Amino acid sequence: MTKKIKLSELGSLFGSLDIEALEGVKIEGDVELDLGQMGLNPQMAYALGHETVQLAFHLMNISRILGYPVDQLPGAAVQQKPARLSNLIESKFSVARNEEWKTPIQEVVLGATSSDGGSRKSTVTIGGENALPYYFDSPMPHRNHITMDVFDMPINMAKAVKSNYEDVINSPAEWAKKVVRDFGADMVTIHLISTDPNIKDTSPKDAAKTVEEVLQAVDVPIVIGGSGNPEKDPAVLEKAAEVAEGERCLIASASLNLDYARIAEAAKKYNHVVLSWTQLEINAQKELNRKLMKQCGVARENIIMDPTTAALGYGLDYAYTNMERIRLAGLTGDTELNFPMSSGTTNAWGAREAWMISSPLKEDSDWGPREYRGPIWEIVTGLTLSLAGNDLFMMMSPTAVQVLKEITQTLYGLKETEQVNIDNWVSAVV
Amino acid sequence: MKLNSPLQVYKYLPQINCAECGDATCMAFAAHLIDRSKKLENCPPILKDEFKKKYIELQTLLAPEIRQVTIGIGENAKNIGGDDVIYRHQLTFFNPTAFAYDVWDTMPEQELVERVNKISNFRKFYVGKFLKVDMVAVRCVSGDPLKFAGAVKKVAETTKLPLVLCSFDPAALRAALEIVKDRRPLLYAATENNWGDVAELAQSYKVPVVLFSPDLDKLKSIGATFQEMGIKDLVLDPGTYPQGKQLKESFERFVKLRRAGIKEGQKDIAFPIMSVPLNAWLVYKDAVTASYWETVLASVFIVRYADVMILHSLEPYAMLPEVHLRDTIYTDPRTPVKVAPGVNQVGTPTKDSPVIVTTNFALTYYTVESDLSSNKINCYLASVDTDGIGVEAAVAGGQLTAAKINDTFAKANFDLKEKTSHGTLILPGLAARLQGDVEDATGLRVMIGPPDSGRIPGWMEKNWPPKQK
Numbered sequence: 001m002t003k004k005i006k007l008s009e010l011g012s013l014f015g016s017l018d019i020e021a022l023e024g025v026k027i028e029g030d031v032e033l034d035l036g037q038m039g040l041n042p043q044m045a046y047a048l049g050h051e052t053v054q055l056a057f058h059l060m061n062i063s064r065i066l067g068y069p070v071d072q073l074p075g076a077a078v079q080q081k082p083a084r085l086s087n088l089i090e091s092k093f094s095v096a097r098n099e100e101w102k103t104p105i106q107e108v109v110l111g112a113t114s115s116d117g118g119s120r121k122s123t124v125t126i127g128g129e130n131a132l133p134y135y136f137d138s139p140m141p142h143r144n145h146i147t148m149d150v151f152d153m154p155i156n157m158a159k160a161v162k163s164n165y166e167d168v169i170n171s172p173a174e175w176a177k178k179v180v181r182d183f184g185a186d187m188v189t190i191h192l193i194s195t196d197p198n199i200k201d202t203s204p205k206d207a208a209k210t211v212e213e214v215l216q217a218v219d220v221p222i223v224i225g226g227s228g229n230p231e232k233d234p235a236v237l238e239k240a241a242e243v244a245e246g247e248r249c250l251i252a253s254a255s256l257n258l259d260y261a262r263i264a265e266a267a268k269k270y271n272h273v274v275l276s277w278t279q280l281e282i283n284a285q286k287e288l289n290r291k292l293m294k295q296c297g298v299a300r301e302n303i304i305m306d307p308t309t310a311a312l313g314y315g316l317d318y319a320y321t322n323m324e325r326i327r328l329a330g331l332t333g334d335t336e337l338n339f340p341m342s343s344g345t346t347n348a349w350g351a352r353e354a355w356m357i358s359s360p361l362k363e364d365s366d367w368g369p370r371e372y373r374g375p376i377w378e379i380v381t382g383l384t385l386s387l388a389g390n391d392l393f394m395m396m397s398p399t400a401v402q403v404l405k406e407i408t409q410t411l412y413g414l415k416e417t418e419q420v421n422i423d424n425w426v427s428a429v430v
Numbered sequence: 431m432k433l434n435s436p437l438q439v440y441k442y443l444p445q446i447n448c449a450e451c452g453d454a455t456c457m458a459f460a461a462h463l464i465d466r467s468k469k470l471e472n473c474p475p476i477l478k479d480e481f482k483k484k485y486i487e488l489q490t491l492l493a494p495e496i497r498q499v500t501i502g503i504g505e506n507a508k509n510i511g512g513d514d515v516i517y518r519h520q521l522t523f524f525n526p527t528a529f530a531y532d533v534w535d536t537m538p539e540q541e542l543v544e545r546v547n548k549i550s551n552f553r554k555f556y557v558g559k560f561l562k563v564d565m566v567a568v569r570c571v572s573g574d575p576l577k578f579a580g581a582v583k584k585v586a587e588t589t590k591l592p593l594v595l596c597s598f599d600p601a602a603l604r605a606a607l608e609i610v611k612d613r614r615p616l617l618y619a620a621t622e623n624n625w626g627d628v629a630e631l632a633q634s635y636k637v638p639v640v641l642f643s644p645d646l647d648k649l650k651s652i653g654a655t656f657q658e659m660g661i662k663d664l665v666l667d668p669g670t671y672p673q674g675k676q677l678k679e680s681f682e683r684f685v686k687l688r689r690a691g692i693k694e695g696q697k698d699i700a701f702p703i704m705s706v707p708l709n710a711w712l713v714y715k716d717a718v719t720a721s722y723w724e725t726v727l728a729s730v731f732i733v734r735y736a737d738v739m740i741l742h743s744l745e746p747y748a749m750l751p752e753v754h755l756r757d758t759i760y761t762d763p764r765t766p767v768k769v770a771p772g773v774n775q776v777g778t779p780t781k782d783s784p785v786i787v788t789t790n791f792a793l794t795y796y797t798v799e800s801d802l803s804s805n806k807i808n809c810y811l812a813s814v815d816t817d818g819i820g821v822e823a824a825v826a827g828g829q830l831t832a833a834k835i836n837d838t839f840a841k842a843n844f845d846l847k848e849k850t851s852h853g854t855l856i857l858p859g860l861a862a863r864l865q866g867d868v869e870d871a872t873g874l875r876v877m878i879g880p881p882d883s884g885r886i887p888g889w890m891e892k893n894w895p896p897k898q899k
Contacts, residue, residue: 086626088654092647134678312755312758313758314820317763321518325517352884360801360883360885361555361801361804363555365551365552367750372747373746373750376725383726384733384755387730403722410678411677417675418674419674420671420674422709425708425709426569427569428711429536430712
């Protein structure tokens with residue numbers, strides 16, 4: 001039979017504070033619990049005075065010697081400790097750098113200046129990371145960049161976006177100028193959507209003219225996008241690559257469901273970079289990258305990945321984790337995945353929360369003005385992916401571009417501002 | 431947790447395969463303990479006296495790396511912390527970041543009550559549930575303990591949500607605690623200046639407490655001191671600076687704390703972390719700019735490790751992305767987001783009700799279903815097995831085809847010619863290109879609905895019932 005230790009017995013039992021005093025007492029798991037039931041919590045111990053605390057302390061030590069995990073027991077709140085300390089315990093915080101990240105992400109240059117056979121005034125370099133973005137382990141070598149969308153024909157846009165482009169919607173060249181001049185775009189994406197046989201079926205030759213116009217209108221690097229039609233895109237992108245020879249454009253995109261070899265060949269022949277696009281599937285991304293390198297002979301410094309962007313609330317969890325896994329795989333040595341990444345952040349506008357005038361559900365709280373919902377949807381979608389490792393953002397809303405630049409460049413370390421004192425935020429009048 | 435294989439866990443279990451936990455074997459139960467889909471308390475035998483020692487040992491070994499702290503009581507109580515991994519794909523993140531929205535003690539009472547109600551009543555439907563926010567943070571702006579206690583009293587009367595009591599003045603905190611000591615509020619905060627008095631409050635009222643210092647050495651010192659004094663329910667606020675290099679450093683502190691807690695097993699700082707995106711309002715006075723920037727800060731720290739945060743903006747354009755991003759990051763990546771394929775009733779359909787087709791991607795399905803039921807549209811809604819892929823991608827990828835649609839109705843024994851008076855199917859607008867195929871495969875009339883189910887009510891007005899051929 002287990003003897004229950006009563007508080008009153010503690011004194012005599014442990015008077016000698018000697019382990020021999022335990023003879024005749026079977027220490028089972030319930031001893032500690034009995035202690036707990038006696039209410040020897042810190043407050044109680046304190047109230048009972050120092051002596052009892054000492055006893056509890058020794059009892060605990062004994063239990064520890066006998067191999068009982070007293071520290072984790074509920075009763076281990078037993079706490080011999082003084083209820084109040086007079087000084088802070090000195091302590092130093094430290095944490096190691098991540099030593100598993102040994103493989104850098106490939107550095108890729110977009111655009112070519114006259115000295116490199118192009119006509120761009122400046123180039124954009126992305127990639128080169130040795131850690132997750134903005135981590136202290138290793139500073140990011142290049143900041144994030146933003147390329148803004150230009151379409152080769154008027155398209156349906158959310159109201160909040162459309163108001164910015166109404167004056168240029170019929171001229172890709174003017175549109176391109178505007179995003180660079182007024183909205184701070186680092187690059188311009190010309191989407192040749194009118195080439196889709198179901199839209200206008202614009203010929204590759206006519207589409208290429210639009211590309212030439214955009215190249216003349218702006219001197220930043222450009223992205224050339226097709227219509228997404230897998231039958232037509234290879235011919236369209238091939239012709240566009242030809243007229244943009246030497247400019248190191250990003251050709252968007254090669255994917256597993258079209259003739260990627262033809263696109264890769266055009267990029268190689270005319271000195272461009274290939275966007276390797278897969279749909280939320282890390283293994284498909286590996287496969288396509290491998291094919292581009294091994295089968296098509298695309299050099300490592302000419303590959304950027306687009307692992308697909310799903311909007312906030314519409315699959316962003318997949319897009320985020322897919323990108324984070326790809327980046328971690330790259331950093332830890334997977335040389336089929338250590339390429340910079342690009343996000344079609346504009347996809348955020350597909351979320352009904354971004355554009356719908358109000359909730360279709362009566363049970364929802366008021367959604368408020370959509371003019372403010374749209375841009376923040378694009379910002380949060382992009383920002384989330386920037387934390388997963390995305391380098392280049394294809395975007396649409398000028399407000400979203402401005403805010404995303406501000407936060408990514410702050411985390412990157414470019415933003416010098418006045419020091420803010422947050423010590424009294426609690427009583428701030430806001 | 432300290433164990434990483436079912437076999438290790440199995441050694442501590444009763445090994446009698448009694449199946450009382452719902453699993454056929456103790457080994458299967460062990461696997462559930464490892465992936466945290468079941469709790470040790472689901473095993474009745476181990477709770478018996480004879481297994482007490484093993485129960486206690488196992489409980490310790492299974493404890494999450496980051497301490498789980500409970501704020502509030504009853505059904506509105508929130509657990510924060512409790513994480514075991516630093517990337518969600520490694521398992522899942524537990525206990526979504528708790529959002530506490532602020533009120534302050536200098537607000538006129540009516541305004542205060544309205545604001546609290548707005549916080550308590552916020553809801554946003556999403557994938558079969560409502561996204562909500564969690565707590566009310568009461569800030570002592572007046573500097574007057576009595577006034578503060580009065581505001582706390584009013585808030586407590588107005589809402590059942592857990593409270594965060596915010597003041598650096600121990601007298602104010604004590605006055606407030608006296609009012610709501612039974613509601614297990616979170617105390618904010620102990621600093622290097624007031625730690626002694628705040629520790630005493632945390633001890634005597636037995637409430638969780640936030641430690642605040644942007645200096646990680648000091649934060650760790652205060653933490654070590656509190657633990658030495660037996661105070662274990664701690665939350666760490668390493669400071670959320672709103673801009674510039676200070677913000678970059680704030681970000682780094684969050685990453686460092688969580689890495690130390692999980693990857694390096696530094697138990698003495700393995701506590702939930704608090705972020706204060708509200709600090710955006712210290713630099714931006716314009717409400718839209720401040721709300722935007724607050725949402726940006728919240729987003730950064732939802733992704734990187736905040737377990738609880740204090741927010742100010744109640745603008746829908748701030749709250750909607752915040753609750754959605756939190757759901758994004760905390761959704762269990764192990765759970766497939768699919769619903770069962772089949773033909774379901776929405777409301778009470780009759781022979782004249784429409785039959786609408788969508789996919790079995792949970793997000794799509796619930797969105798469509800809620801749009802229909804909320805607008806009181808009685809109908810049949812077919813969920814086609816597209817492997818959990820949405821309409822547009824499933825049409826492009828071949829998971830949504832005429833054959834699959836036909837198959838869905840066949841398997842459900844749903845004969846449209848018999849069950850409806852109209853023999854008509856409605857396809858999603860984004861699947862318009864399947865119209866001809868579906869007509870051929872089913873022999874039915876096929877109509878094309880709107881591209882977004884939110885527009886079904888308007889579409890119905892114009893197009894339903896279908897005109898006779």
